[in-house]
Amino acid sequence: MAISPSAIVLTTLNHGSCITTTRRVHELGINMHVLCAIQRVCILCEKRLLTTVDDVDKHLKEIKTFRYNRWLVVLMVGLSCGAFSLLFGGDWPVFFTTCVASAVGMFVRQEIAHRHFSPLINFAATAFIATSIASMATVYQWGDQPYLAMAACVLLLVPGFPLVNAVFDMVKGYFNMGLARWGTATLLTVSATAGIVLAMKLTGVWGWNP
Template identity: 35%
Template sequence: MKNSDFAELIVSLARRMYMCGSETRLIIQTTERVASAYGCQATVIVSPGSVGVKLVFPVSDEREYREEYTTFGRIDRVGINMHNLVFYTRLCQDAEKGLITADELMEKLEHIPQFSYNRLFMVAAVGIATAAFSVINGGDMDASMTALVAGTITMACKLLMQKFHLFDMFIFTTCGFISTIISFWVGTGIFHLSEYNLAVAMVVSLLLLVPGFPFITGILDLFKGYTSVGATRLINSIMLVASVCLGIMTAFSILPIDKW
């Protein structure tokens, strides 16, 4: 493999891990260890919108000087995909152990199956989880059924809008509005919930919109010294929460209630 191709391999690996939602330290340590396993020194820089890699290749019989390559990769869209992240980590471990060559590593990265969760399964799982949270918070069976319906419909709407790659803040605002409206209408029009049970159903149906994973990784990055990436992730999480609040307030403006 050419040195330039190897540099593209390292930056592609770092970029893929970033887009799966990996924390910054894991990206840097993993890619630098892989480069070291193949006999070159790597310096990896992760920023909110891109990944940069500088590789220094040692002196060889073919040349009397150290060759250096610097390349960057743009981050298009950051999501959460633990399946692919685990796959990348295992590939890197195999590379460190000498089980695969650099060419084999590149081939495996290019042909990795893009695993995605079944949408119907995700909708059903979120609906059941929402109903379970209602029970945990003291809601009765009718409140749990209300939360089940609201959570299921909200998750379905969220996945539908994500399919068309709509703006994240618009998606969260819309889902906050839909969840509040549906939980109120179902809770009052069908199950005639008490004030407490209605509040429980309305609150738990919004839990699926909490950006917990980006918030946690943002805090981890801040504590580990990666201020720019950590601050960006935290700001994005806060903006998503604010978008949900905007959707809730918009729903309250047309509902005959002003609080949970």
């Protein structure tokens, strides 16, 4: 098996004949429920609990896509970013401002992703809107350390999966895939930074200090 950023190449032997097939990799969202289900099938194959192609095919076809309600995701992302603001030393006004900013940002992120825009545009727009809302805490002096809301509201944009998987791929020897994911994570970070800087430019709130 050869993995590249845009395709997977599989080669096998069938009755003494070599068969190679190539499948294109399409840009899809990450669904951890599906990934875990596929991982379980792989483990069953390694333990020889699944020994035939039909058994594997049956288990794979039984995998159903599960998604959380989008409003539940918006709520939990808002609360998680708000919790980070408390961990950073913020008070309750900062917490509520962060919750609102990050929740609105997550809603915007979902809407843009639903319309299949580039992830780079998505991250920049989400960072811009979330930072613009959070900067109001500094403008109107909500709380003791209002600038913490600006730092915490964009934590939903940290590209954790591409960065972690990039390291895993390179450790396993898939350097092309690892570097591609690392580059993707870097570009997403730059896009989010551009949105944050643009928001601070328009609101006049620079840096994380009031």
